[in-house]
Amino acid sequence: MPSTYLQSLQKEGFVVIPSLIPPSSKEFATLKQAATTATTNTRTGTWPYFRTVPKQFPPWPTNVPPPASEGGIWGVQHLLHPDMPGREEFAKFYFDERILSVVEELLGLDLAENDEKLVMELFNLLVAPETHDFALRWHRDDIPETASPDEEEKLLASKSPGGRQSHAQYNLALCDDASLIVVPGSHRRVRTETERNADPYENELPGQLVVELKAGDAVFYDSNILHRGVYKAKEEGGEESRLTLHGSVGIKETDGGEGDGSKKVRATAVLQHGVGAWVHRGDAAFGVGGRAEKMRANLVAMGTGEGVGYSLQG
Template sequence: MVSQADLDNYVKSYKEHGFVIVPNLIRSEDLQPLRKAADEVVDRARNGEWKQVRVVGKQFPPWTDVNDIWGVQNIMHPDLGQDIFREWYGRRDMLQVSAALMGCEFKDMQFELFNMLINPLRARYGLSWHRDDVKATATPEEEEAALKIDHHGIQWNAALYDDESLSAIPGSHARIRTPEEREANLSGGAMPGSATLALKAGETVFYNNNIMHVGKYTPENKRRTLHGCYGSPPPGDDTRARNILQHDLSYCRDPRFRELVSDDLKPMLDKLNSWQERFDGVEVGYSQDL
């Protein structure tokens, strides 16, 4: 369990900077088993045996026309047979830190995404600077209004190897872009004030997904970084729907999957599945449609 003093410090840093790096949420004894499972999943994805992947050259779903890949989706899926990912996603200290950062109780949490970010094999690939749920072309007024919306979620990257792929602008989750940042965002130029959120193996960065951030992917450095989120949407609040349901989570609706998850995760999973049922047959759109 994480001490209350540590939780208080994490929450303070997260609110101020829009991110916080937390050590030891991947225990030393779990590092090698997680790496082994990650390599097995990546091998299947690169061999074309697992089709749910993120494709180099495309930042948001849907992903088709696979050549090189920069991510693997839905790594808890039973067809991948990697129980360790499902077990780690339900670790009590992960849930404890996430609930504290969202300002909620365990009972309010929702089961959501668990994917993996990896190095491509052949080409360097860089995402564009973005906020996950605010379009780059938003006017200052639109941006200000969007940033006031509480999306009731927490996003994280947990590194199985040292990882310097993610950069962000500290504090940008709480303000609109400066004119210089906006110009760089739209033109693709160098972003002023950016910082690399460097992780050592075993560290996890939690970040507000409306912080200005970017990922860079290189073949030279092995990357196996667990990437996911939890939510805490109140009843009737669907502001997270587009970001979450653009990823195919139909496997979560299988009763057999529910039997596999821990008791802590079962009520969280039920919340997600109730949410999915409400959106049956409804087009929620993709992130690039913002």
């Protein structure tokens, strides 16, 4: 029988896990401080990998736009990069068994197998823009909005054979967060005519739900779910109002997997962010246990990212 987490994910397209990291713990405080430092470094131009307002998808600009003109950044990329201050704390969290055990349940892995099936993928930080509110348009992560109903149906089926994806992704809030908006159940069907014809930034679609997270809560969600993000600007001179860890963990493909086509699609989704440019470096090893190195090796095997292109545009 599928677990409660998997049942919720398959039915609704997302599952919320309260207090995955207790907000009263020292671990939480250390992680939040590392995230705050990473955000400050990125806002001031010290850290060169970021997501900028008003762009939604990669490739990202190489310079941080002035906050007064567009709002600055809305994300910090590559928390596991060898040069990232606080990398050790981020790695402890990313490879924590509390996270990976949920991933294994959602991906239906056989825990008795000795071979490492999980793949290190992406680990980033979502933050509040400065001076300007910002919103992402309604989207599915790997299915273009231009897809016809027939194309959309085929893509949904190919990306979740047997009702399971080849990866799991999540948000963990270090501040209270109500930024993610989803349409429950939409990961299992094509868009309705109302959804297809709606403005990409429509404030309210029928049946939508705001995923409200308290600090320490996590939400795992199917990347095929129809969703968007709404980012409230931080108060000028105030503390960071959004620090949300955004991670994905994949499953290693085998000869009996979904085929070369799906492998290329997943490689594009991951490597388009530039992780392949540094994950193979000699100083990229983690000091948090052998499992992390096996997962990193599985990512190295995915490729460098040269010539993979981009999943979505805009």
